[in-house]
Amino acid sequence: MAISLKVSKGIKTFFLEIGELIYFALRFFKEAFTKPFEFKELMRQCYNMGNKSILLVSITGFILGLVFTLQSRPTLMEFGAEAWMPSMVSISIVREIGPIIIALICAGKISSGIGAELGSMRVTEQIDAMEVSGTNPFKYLVVTRVLAATLMLPLLIILGDAIALFGSALVEYLKGEVSFLLYFNKVVNALKFSDVLPATIKSFFFGFAIGLVGCFKGFYCKKGTVGVGEASNSAVVYSSMLLFIIDFIAVFVSDIFFEI
Amino acid sequence: MKKDTNIKPVLEIKNLNKSFDNNHVLIDFSMDLYKGENLVIMGKSGSGKSVMIKCLVGLMYADSGEIHIMGKDISKLKQTDLNILRTKIGFLFQGSALYDSMTVRENLEFPLRNHKEMYENKDELVIESLESVGLLSAIDLMPDELSGGMKRRVALARTLILKPKIMIYDEPTTGLDPITAKEIIQLMRDIQEKYSTSSLIITHDIDCARVISNRMILLIDGTNYVEGTFKELENSKDKKVKSFFK
Numbered sequence: 001m002a003i004s005l006k007v008s009k010g011i012k013t014f015f016l017e018i019g020e021l022i023y024f025a026l027r028f029f030k031e032a033f034t035k036p037f038e039f040k041e042l043m044r045q046c047y048n049m050g051n052k053s054i055l056l057v058s059i060t061g062f063i064l065g066l067v068f069t070l071q072s073r074p075t076l077m078e079f080g081a082e083a084w085m086p087s088m089v090s091i092s093i094v095r096e097i098g099p100i101i102i103a104l105i106c107a108g109k110i111s112s113g114i115g116a117e118l119g120s121m122r123v124t125e126q127i128d129a130m131e132v133s134g135t136n137p138f139k140y141l142v143v144t145r146v147l148a149a150t151l152m153l154p155l156l157i158i159l160g161d162a163i164a165l166f167g168s169a170l171v172e173y174l175k176g177e178v179s180f181l182l183y184f185n186k187v188v189n190a191l192k193f194s195d196v197l198p199a200t201i202k203s204f205f206f207g208f209a210i211g212l213v214g215c216f217k218g219f220y221c222k223k224g225t226v227g228v229g230e231a232s233n234s235a236v237v238y239s240s241m242l243l244f245i246i247d248f249i250a251v252f253v254s255d256i257f258f259e260i
Numbered sequence: 261m262k263k264d265t266n267i268k269p270v271l272e273i274k275n276l277n278k279s280f281d282n283n284h285v286l287i288d289f290s291m292d293l294y295k296g297e298n299l300v301i302m303g304k305s306g307s308g309k310s311v312m313i314k315c316l317v318g319l320m321y322a323d324s325g326e327i328h329i330m331g332k333d334i335s336k337l338k339q340t341d342l343n344i345l346r347t348k349i350g351f352l353f354q355g356s357a358l359y360d361s362m363t364v365r366e367n368l369e370f371p372l373r374n375h376k377e378m379y380e381n382k383d384e385l386v387i388e389s390l391e392s393v394g395l396l397s398a399i400d401l402m403p404d405e406l407s408g409g410m411k412r413r414v415a416l417a418r419t420l421i422l423k424p425k426i427m428i429y430d431e432p433t434t435g436l437d438p439i440t441a442k443e444i445i446q447l448m449r450d451i452q453e454k455y456s457t458s459s460l461i462i463t464h465d466i467d468c469a470r471v472i473s474n475r476m477i478l479l480i481d482g483t484n485y486v487e488g489t490f491k492e493l494e495n496s497k498d499k500k501v502k503s504f505f506k
Contacts, residue, residue, distance in 0.1 A: 036374075121359075129357035132317050133371035133422070134343040 024216045028146055031139045038144050045148035049110055053156055060105050061160035065093065065167025073175065082176055086183050087190035089168045094161050095195050100247055102160035103206040106153060107239040111214035114145050115235030118218025119228035127219070142219060146211035153207025154200055194258035202250035206243055213239040268331065269294050270426055270458050271316070276325035278311055285311045286322070287482040293426070298452065298459045300469045300490075302504060303479030309462045310354075312479070313428055316460075317351055318342050330425065347371070350419030350457070354431040356411040358403040358418070364390070365399050368418050375422070389417040392454065393447060409440035416447060420455065427451065427459040433468050445471050466505065478504060 130137040172178040217235040221227045269292035278286040285308040293299050303309045314320040327334045368386045372379045390396045393413040433441035478485045
């Protein structure tokens, strides 16, 4: 009896939270398109999220390309198909691995950062102070951060993909004596419009999900320092889960329009 | 300061009720605040003081009852009108609530962003406000470089920048050493003289209440238990009232 009660309470809480997140997203769209626009704060957030993630995304992308090529090489050599390496790596990275890995890295960095920042602002009554001073904290804190994440993530993913391909090219150059020019020539020939466009579109949704979940968890953080930790932690967990769901939907939709 | 039925209060609460599940925090709570008055509300922790002031500024919704600020029923105001009304109320938070990603100057400029005319004179207003709390030298510091007392002063300067008509102080001396607490109390008196504000002060600090109050309310079990001057309450024979003055 106690277990079934706990389960039903857990399910109820889960669906309540989903409902609240949807309401939060709807409020975002309402506030994002009404005046006043917090352009200066948006630019500041874009700079913070973009600039401070460049190094992390670059290192992740470089290692991703390097490891992916090193791991795939022996198998391709067995079939005498090393020549397909640039095509295989570029399609895999641009279509799927690059966006999802970079988005997961950013979920860990950006979403948790937003969750902790807004959570501590809530706990120390800074959000209340903003509201009392006649400023709309949702517009100032949430709209700017969600928009900044939505705009910055595609750029970070493009950067991560490019550096991953450079890492892959470096392995091919060192191991297979393939010049960078030849490697990137093959990459450009292999990639189609239908590989790049869906990946770019879904990266906007990834950014939106990362920003939205981080803000949602932080903005409604429960009181106390424990609450801040929980907000930060659950922001990463929820946004990572949401990224996979969005990815699944994106692949499904891309298949309809582009016949992958 | 005695109540005069001909004078309209600047702030009026009628039969306010607020519950959290089965916990009735405020039960038919009523009070008035008159122009130029310093009204102190005392009560034990959990007696509903903070909930009451949060309902006052619209940070929390009451279950029932009326709140009139400067003649306006806040429950009937649109969000934009409520925001305009809020700028006439200065709220000093217990923990100061300074924006920790901004400098002292930016903290003070923040409330001005929605007031075009005032924003154009922001430098003068920031300097004037900081001078009134004696902290002009801290203008470019970050909040984490300030002591507790300095934070409280900067928070006070931030609330003063919009020249509020009503000041609400939530535990203004909590967490401060006795000397700094005295300085803050003196500052509150100076502010009232300089800006002719009406003040609602929530405190546990009996010394603060003695020095600053014109009138006091004891909030016990969510109700307005007793009301009077500090002396009247201090000399009360009621056991519950006496326990506050021991």
